[in-house]
Amino acid sequence: MHKDKKTAQASQQSIDRIFTVPEAPDSSLGRIEQAISQNLNRFLQEHIAATERPLTEIEKDFNTASVPENPTFVSEHTEFLLDKLVAQSVHTSSPRFIGHMTSALPYFLMPLSKIMIGLNQNTVKIETSKAFTPLERQVLGMLHNLVYQQDDAFYDRWMHSANHSLGSFCSGGTVANITALWVARNHLLRPQGTFRGVAQEGIYRAMKHYGYEGIAVLVSDRGHYSVKKSADILGIGRESLVSVATDENNRIDIAALEKTITELKAQNIKPFAIVGIAGTTETGSIDPLDKLADIAEREGCHFHVDAAWGGASLMSDSQRLKMAGIERADSVTIDAHKQLYVPMGAGMVLFKDPALVSSIEHHAEYILRKGSKDLGSHTLEGSRSGMAMLVFSCLKIIGRQGYQLLIDQSVAKAQRFAKMINTHPEFELISEPELCILTYRYVPERVKQALSLAKPDEIDVLTSLLNDLTISIQKRQRESGHSFVSRTRLTPAAWDGRTTTVFRVVLANPLTTETILEEVLAEQTELALQSKGAYPALMEKAEQVLLRAQVKRP
Ligand SMILES: *Cc1c(COP(=O)(O)O)cnc(C)c1O
Numbered sequence: 001m002h003k004d005k006k007t008a009q010a011s012q013q014s015i016d017r018i019f020t021v022p023e024a025p026d027s028s029l030g031r032i033e034q035a036i037s038q039n040l041n042r043f044l045q046e047h048i049a050a051t052e053r054p055l056t057e058i059e060k061d062f063n064t065a066s067v068p069e070n071p072t073f074v075s076e077h078t079e080f081l082l083d084k085l086v087a088q089s090v091h092t093s094s095p096r097f098i099g100h101m102t103s104a105l106p107y108f109l110m111p112l113s114k115i116m117i118g119l120n121q122n123t124v125k126i127e128t129s130k131a132f133t134p135l136e137r138q139v140l141g142m143l144h145n146l147v148y149q150q151d152d153a154f155y156d157r158w159m160h161s162a163n164h165s166l167g168s169f170c171s172g173g174t175v176a177n178i179t180a181l182w183v184a185r186n187h188l189l190r191p192q193g194t195f196r197g198v199a200q201e202g203i204y205r206a207m208k209h210y211g212y213e214g215i216a217v218l219v220s221d222r223g224h225y226s227v228k229k230s231a232d233i234l235g236i237g238r239e240s241l242v243s244v245a246t247d248e249n250n251r252i253d254i255a256a257l258e259k260t261i262t263e264l265k266a267q268n269i270k271p272f273a274i275v276g277i278a279g280t281t282e283t284g285s286i287d288p289l290d291k292l293a294d295i296a297e298r299e300g301c302h303f304h305v306d307a308a309w310g311g312a313s314l315m316s317d318s319q320r321l322k323m324a325g326i327e328r329a330d331s332v333t334i335d336a337h338k339q340l341y342v343p344m345g346a347g348m349v350l351f352k353d354p355a356l357v358s359s360i361e362h363h364a365e366y367i368l369r370k371g372s373k374d375l376g377s378h379t380l381e382g383s384r385s386g387m388a389m390l391v392f393s394c395l396k397i398i399g400r401q402g403y404q405l406l407i408d409q410s411v412a413k414a415q416r417f418a419k420m421i422n423t424h425p426e427f428e429l430i431s432e433p434e435l436c437i438l439t440y441r442y443v444p445e446r447v448k449q450a451l452s453l454a455k456p457d458e459i460d461v462l463t464s465l466l467n468d469l470t471i472s473i474q475k476r477q478r479e480s481g482h483s484f485v486s487r488t489r490l491t492p493a494a495w496d497g498r499t500t501t502v503f504r505v506v507l508a509n510p511l512t513t514e515t516i517l518e519e520v521l522a523e524q525t526e527l528a529l530q531s532k533g534a535y536p537a538l539m540e541k542a543e544q545v546l547l548r549a550q551v552k553r554p
Contacts, residue, residue, distance in 0.1 A: 008071040018074070028078045040107060041093070049087040050481030058088050090484075095511035098520070099486030101281075101309055101338045103509040109343060112393055121386040123169070124376035129386065133375055134160060136388035140167040142395055144350045146314050147307075147332050162371050163361075164354035165378040169388055172347035173308030174226035176333035177275075179360070179380050180349045181217060181230045183331065184273040184302035186359035188215065199359070203235040213268040216240045218260060219275040220252035222282060224306060227275055242271075248493035250285035250431060252276070252292070261299060273302040278323050278332075279310020282488045282504060284437030286310065289325030297328075305329040308347065312339030313435055315403035319411065322434065330356065336391045339407065339508055341398070346387045406510060410436035414507045417517050426525060430492055430502045439490060439502040441470050442528050450542035453549035458541075460498065465541055467501035469534040473527045474503060483520050 008014065035043045061084045091097055093104040122128035123136055141159040144150070144166040158164050168179050189198035189206040198206040207214070215236055219227050221243040231241040242264065245256040257274075264271050274296045276287040289305060296303035305326050311334030313319035314326070326332060329352065336346035351357060357378045363370050376382060398406070414433035421427045421440045428448070430439040443451070443466060451462055467489075474487040486504045491497045503524075528535055 008073050010071050014071060028075045028082075032078065032082070036110060040110060041104075044091055044093060047082060047086045048089055048091045051088060052479050052481065053088065061088070093509070094484075095509050095513065096483035096516055096520070098505045098507060098509065098512055098517075099484045099503075101506055101508065102344070103341070103506075104511055105343055106341055106394065106398070108393065108397060109390055112390060113343065116386050116389050119386060123384045123386060123388070124379070124382050125374040126372065129375075132386045132388065133373060135386075135392060136169050136375060137166070137373075139388045139391050139395070140165070140169060140348060140350065143167065143311075143334055143348055147311070147329075147334075147350055148327050148352055158354040160373070161354065162373045163358065165351065165357040166354055167348050167350035168357065168379050169375070169384070170347045170349070170379060170381055171345050171384075172337065173224070173306070173333050173335045174229065174347075175380055176308065176335070176347040176349035177224070177226045177304070177306060178230045178233060180302075180304045180331040180333060181227070181234060181273055182380065183351070183356055183360050184304065185215070185234050185236070187302065187356065188270070188272040190359060197359075210270075211268075212270045214240055215270045215272045216242050216264055217273045217275060218242050218244055218257060218271055219306075220244050220246050220250075220277060220280075220287060222246055222250050222252075222277060222280040222285065223275060224277075224281050224308065227306070240269075246285075249434075250280060250283040250490070252287045254288065254291050254295075257292075257295065261295070271299060271301050273304055274299075276303065276305045276325075276329070277310075278305050278307035278326055279313065279435055279437070281309060282437075282490065283431040283439055284310065284433060284435040284506075285431070286322050286434055289323060290328070291325075293325050293328035296330075302331070303329045305332045308333045308335040309338045309437075310435055311335070312403065313407050313411075315400055316407040316411075317404065319407055319435065328352075336394075339410075340391065340394055340403070341406070342387075342391050342394050345385070346391055407436075409510065410508050413512065413514075413517075414438055414505075416514060417505065417507060420514075420517060420521065424521060427521060430490060430500065433507075436507040437504065438507075439488065439504050441466060441500070441502050442473060442524055444528070444539065444542070446546070447538060447542045450545040450549075454545050456496075458545050458548075459495070461541055462538070462545070463495065463498045463500060465534065465538040467499075469528060469531060469538055470501040470503065472531045472534045473524050476527045476531070477523060483516075483523060485520065485524075 092100065092102040121132045123132050126133050137159055141155050145155065158166060170176050170179060186197065186199050189210060191197035195201065195209040217227065217231055217240060219241065223243065228238050228241050232238050242260055244260055245253045247253045261271055274292055276289045276292040278286050278289065293303055307326065311332065314323060332350045334348050336342040336348065337344045361377055363377060414436040418429055418433055418438050421429045425445050426442060428441055428443045430441060432438065447462065451459060454462060470487060474485065478484055487501060488504050489499050489501050491499050
């Protein structure tokens with residue numbers, strides 16, 4: 001816009017302009033658009049600064065609590081955004097940022113997302129979405145097919161049927177899990193005789209009618225926190241989410257599950273949903289889904305599989321074998337914004353039985369009329385974007401075989417990284433990658449030696465010092481901004497359930513190379529040696545243990 005004018009003016013003309021006239025191509029916005037479409041990676045590389053500025057400092061750039069009184073020129077505002085927001089954001093698509101489930105995106109999504117925003121369809125109802133409604137139903141059909149592999153006749157019959165739904169498209173795995181458990185709860189506490197169902201009369205009257213002391217959801221202690229949120233929102237309370245112990249491979253312990261079910265039933269608490277995890281968030285582990293399906297069937301309870309992260313692995317013939325039994329689930333959560341390489345805001349829950357959603361069906365007079373095909377009658381969310389278009393585009397452009405390649409590559413890379421860690425004298429693999437997530441920690445050789453000779457109370461101290469060191473390395477690595485791994489806390493059986501802080505790595509970015517992985521380990525080793533508090537304390541304790549052990553040796 002016009003830099004010669006000092007301030008922008010609010011006028012009818014300027015309002016008309018922002019809704020019609022595009023910025024001149026030589027404006028900063030125009031230049032950004034050009035740079036992004038030419039080479040997005042270079043643009044991000046150039047504009048995201050590797051700054052060590054702490055968040056409390058960054059907050060000072062965003063401390064104005066009043067709506068700006070006067071308008072601003074678009075160019076001026078754009079400069080501010082580049083400087084204060086883009087520069088101080090996280091380079092999630094960097095091949096060196098291997099700590100999160102967010103990775104690089106295919107380039108074609110950039111221009112396509114502009115079409116999506118330009119069209120601004122609202123998929124809650126057909127009136128504002130038209131072709132986007134059958135498109136979304138088709139995407140749900142494709143993902144349903146990926147999980148349940150029904151025949152053509154099945155999809156011909158149900159995909160576009162008004163009173164049925166193969167799934168529910170939503171903003172992510174959290175809402176997908178809530179939706180699945182909502183369906184399960186309403187199905188269990190459905191209308192019966194004079195009781196009009198939990199959806200109508202609420203949880204209190206439902207309990208009285210069915211004569212339960214409570215109802216419970218069962219999931220392993222690797223379960224995602226969204227399952228706990230669901231229990232809270234569904235009015236059954238977070239305590240009704242019962243955590244079941246895991247085995248040494250971070251998979252649900254079936255014997256512990258059986259014991260929990262027996263205990264709950266003895267208290268007249270009905271287990272109404274068993275949640276299996278196909279790819280846990282922390283370790284990527286897959287629960288024994290077939291066994292869970294058997295138990296759910298026997299107990300007459302809903303079987304939900306949380307495959308928010310791992311579901312995309314079904315695209316690969318070889319990875320699919322690891323998820324045997326997923327096709328027996330009543331519902332399955334899959335996030336497209338994780339391993340389907342779609343931008344954030346795309347989750348789905350799929351239902352084996354297309355009639356199951358009737359238990360959460362809602363109608364309203366002005367939209368979502370009975371018998372209409374409006375998607376909003378089967379979703380928790382109301383207004384939603386045409387995000388299904390981007391999922392559809394990825395599925396079509398990449399194809400099943402393309403995804404198979406991507407997924408298999410990620411798994412192979414994780415296996416090579418695990419080998420690298422296993423053969424490195426100063427690192428220790430904590431969880432083997434079943435898919436492409438693994439966890440590990442830095443343990444200097446002398447400490448490894450000390451651990452092998454230490455008494456239980458000495459192991460406690462060493463573990464706690466190692467935890468401090470892991471935290472210190474991870475923080476320093478994040479702050480320096482070159483690379484990023486995340487961290488979590490596990491209780492590996494190999495350490496008698498001692499809480500162990502570990503580095504967590506997700507190898508989904510196709511641009512991450514083995515050289516980068518070697519560099520990540522090298523940087524971590526260097527950061528460990530630089531650590532002023534944690535490293536010396538750990539080494540001192542290790543030497544003490546070694547001295548003590550050697551003295552006592554025969
Ligand atoms: C990521 C994830 C979720 C939550 O998904 P959001 O898209 O973050 O809401 C749920 N379950 C598992 C296993 C996940 O990995």
